[in-house]
Amino acid sequence: MNQHEQAKTTESFEEVFPMAACTPTSTPTRSEKTAAIRTVLDEAASAINDFHARVLAAVIEAQAWKIHRDVDGYSGLRDWLCAKFDFHTRTAADIAAIARLSRKFQTLAAAATAGAARIDQVAFAVRQLDRTPAMRLFARTPFRVPVTSPFDVAVSCETPEHLIAQYCAHAPFKDLQRHLDELAAHLAEETELLETLGEQSLQWIELTEQGNGMWSLSGELADETGRLLDKYLKTACPPPRQDETDAEGVLPAKANRDAEALHQLLAGYGTSPEATTRHGHTATLDLAVDIETLQGKDTDRTPTLEGRPVSVAQARRLACEAGIIPSVFNYATGEAIELGRAARLPNTALRRKLELEQPQGCAWYGCHRPIAWTEAHHIQHWADGGETTAANLILLCRFHHGRIHTEGWMIEKTGPGQALITHHDHDTGTAAFEGATECGCEDWRTDADMDAENQDSDWDVFPTGLYRTEWPQTMKPDLDARAEAVSRERAHAALKKAKARCRERFATPTTKQQA
Known part of the structure; x- marks a missing residue:
């Protein structure tokens, strides 16, 4: 800035702030200075x-x-x-x-x-x-x-x-x-x-029947809904812990656990008295069948579930489940047989007694599903006159409850919370629900024996619980693909474990100390 510009700036400043340019003629007081x-x-x-x-x-x-x-x-x-x-x-x-x-x-x-x-x-x-x-x-x-x-x-x-x-x-x-x-x-x-x-207006769920007995579930949930569902699934079925790994170090599939937890949510809600009702009923399925067909007699009549035909074996299995309301008829008279939910399912006290007798969970050999996931199975089917008593009931998880109704399997209760489960090569018919000792054949094996016989077929390669000979033909390609993927995962885990053992075996003292 030149002298002319500086002088001009000084003049402007003095014009704006004249007090700053004056020289005091006398010493001001503190109040005068403050005011100035x-x-x-x-x-x-x-x-x-x-x-x-x-x-x-x-x-x-x-x-x-x-x-x-x-x-x-x-x-x-x-x-x-x-x-x-x-x-x-x-x-x-x-x-x-x-x-x-x-x-x-x-x-x-x-x-x-x-x-x-x-x-x-x-x-x-x-x-x-x-x-x-x-x-x-x-x-x-x-x-x-x-x-x-x-x-x-x-x-x-x-x-x-x-x-x-x-x-x-x-x-x-x-x-x-x-x-x-x-x-x-x-x-x-x-x-x-x-x-x-x-978010609520954008969320959606699509449930589609695939035609092979399976349903596909897809969708998007709002943040609050998603967190509620995630919390429920983790509560009903906690994520696999490290101590649950198998011999190869592979954890159980969390997705399978979540699917079972979702079933427990739906089944538990459907039987709750607080559940939403339609025409007086909760979210349950209706099974219609006549008593003779349900007892296994050859009647040429087909049971229906929600109006769609199902097999007799499927009807007998569904009639045991809590989420199913059986409508059983006397075909000769056309009269409905009122067996009733209370007569078919154990009440709270009886259920508590069964759980105290069987705290370890499902009675099937090698099954680790918790007691909360089990259903009460009648040793002698209730349609065949079996009573809803502790002596005639055993707790099985939903999967094994269905499996005990398939061909060749029989079950006998040997004590409180204990059962002998056997398999036979021939069709056991209704004897499967009357106790294994009444069959009288010599080709029976226990559930543990059957697992040992099928150990080379990798039946437990992932949580189906079915031997390869039991896989349905319609689902065999999907199951094979899933089994191959899990086999690769197990092989990778085994290789990783082997490398760790090698490093431990051949490591020098220095590297061990560093590790």
Whole structure:
């Protein structure tokens, strides 16, 4: 700066702040000094605000004409002010923010250019309002009834932006910040509610029957629904622990556990008295069959489940399940036989007694499914006159409860919570439900013997529980593919385990210490 420019600047400063240029003729008192300094600072603050207002107005106009970009080659207003005119970075940033958002928040920009509100206050306000679409929209949305300014009863605020401009003009920065935070919190509450409703409208589930006895389940769930389901599945069936690995170090498949946990959720809800009902019934399936067919007699009549034909063996198995309501008829008379749910299923006290007798869970050899997943199986089928008593009931998991009804399997209760489960090469017919000792054949093997016989066929390669000879033809390709994938996983785990043993065996003392 040359001497002429410096002298001109000094003259301008003295014109604006005359107190700073005078030399005191006498020693002032403390109160006089305080008053003088305050006058200087008040005048300086007012002058600085006026200068900022003039600068802001010029910058808004420069932006409209794109002077900073087209003439001087600066893409941003802040950089233009700092580099071209040597503005302080913070001041330039505040002015640039207001100018950039002046079209969105015209009321606040007008308050700043008129000098009614400080630049930094208005800059903070427009930045906060521009953070979310909800805040931008809310700031310009008129009140249903105009709000009186808390600082001047003569001023009426038509929109939240007008009210915020009053805070910028009259309130300390902390009060302005608190007011904007309260607005943001109020809008966040409504936005979160709308987002939740939006998630609920977007969630979907599609359940499709595949035609091979399986169903496919796909969909998307809202955050709250997904977390509830995830928590239930983990509660009903905790994820596999490390101590549950098999000999090759492979953990049980969590996906299979989750599927069984989902069944327990549906079955348990369907039998709950608090469950939603339709025509007086909960979410259960209706099985229609006549008593002679259910007893295994050759009647040429077909049972139906929800109106669709099922096999007699399937009907006998379904009639044992808690989620099924059997409608049993006397075909000769056309009369419904009221066996009733209470007569067919154990009550709470009897169920508790069975669980105390069999705390280890499913009675099938090698099955580790918990007691909560078991169902009460009648040794002598209830359709054949079997009583719902502890002596005639044994707890089996859902899978093995179904398996005991398949050809060749028989079960005999040998004591409280204990059973002898055997397999026979011939068709056992109804004897399967009357105790293994009544068969009288010599080709029987226990469930443990059957597992040992089939150990070379990798029947337990993944949790089907069925021997390969039992795999349904329609599902054999899918089961083969799944078994091959699990076999590869086990081989990889075995190789990893072998490498670890080799490292341990051939490691030097130094490497062992490092490990």
